[in-house]
Amino acid sequence: MTILHYSDKLIRYLYEVDVHGGIRRAAEAMDVDPASVSRQLSQLARDMQLPLLERRGRNVVLTEAGRLLAEDYAHTHQRRSQLERRLRDLRHKRGGSITMRVGQGMVDEVVKYVLQPFSTRYPEVFIDISSGDMQSTMNLMALGKVDMAVGFGPHGPSGVKCQSYQRGPICAIVRPEHPIAGYEEVEIAELASYPLIGMGKEFGIQNYMDAMFSQEGVVFTPAYSCNLFSSAIALSQAGMGIAFMTTKVVEDALTAGSLVAIPVRHRIARESQCHLLRSADHRFTPVAQHLWQLLCQFFEQTAAS
Helix, strand or coil: CCCCCCCHHHHHHHHHHHHHCCCHHHHHHHCHHHHHHHHHHCCCHHHCCCCEEECCCEEECCCCCHHHHHHHHHHHHHHHHHHHHHHHHHHHHHEEEEECCCCCCHHHHHHHHHHHHHHHHHCCCCCECCCHHHHHHHHHHHHCCEEEEEEEECCCCCCCEEEEEEEECCCEECCCCCCCCCCCCCCCHHHHHCHHHHHHHCHHHHHHHHHHHHHHCCCCCCCECCCCHHHHHHHHHHHHCCEECCCCCCHHHHHCCCCCCEEEHHHHHHCCEEEEEECCCCCHHHHHHHHHHHHHHHHHHHHHH
């Protein structure tokens, strides 16, 4: 049986194992049963009469044959994604298309201050905008499915072109009646004595909070966990706990006076960053390059303000 007869899904399993560093983590990313992934990859290796995976300590890595298959999958899907974009342009009779991912906490300002003026100038350009965690964004970018992204977190990821901008300070977000509402800054140790509102591990803000609490020898133990900033804001407005974000995310509520932002007294909180990401291998169209420049200008200006 030639390589053309093997399921694309099985080759994707190999690619995801390589990206995530193990069968279980790859299966979780794909929302597939790990036992099924392991079983199907074992069958693929038997059919091909080649070892595709090998153990190194506690980790599973690809053999040379496995890496060749995974690399071919990545290149093939990058080409297919480029073809899909061109076909989509023709289908919509548009002047091009741009696919971007934006972290939840930055969608409003990117739409208002970047996409709105861009679309006024280029109304014929189709824009696909979505939100997601950094790892899935990186995977999609590697496959050519994402042109550019805006993320938030302690470090810009490796393997892509990355421009970072100051975003902080990270603040405790509470109702005006909360005991800490009048503070100029709040210590990590004091925060731990109140109900806290956490975000999922895929959120950059949660990575920041975990790092700060860990440095102070305190365990971040939330009373609530959310996968939407709007949920965290609603909980905070209801007086049910302390949420954490930069003031830019909750600007409207602060202006209305329904919430108060108290900077967290910690070096990490003062140095929080957002990151503009693009593939090192992907060449932008002229309109995509213009959008990228608008993003850079906007975040450079807001970092300076």
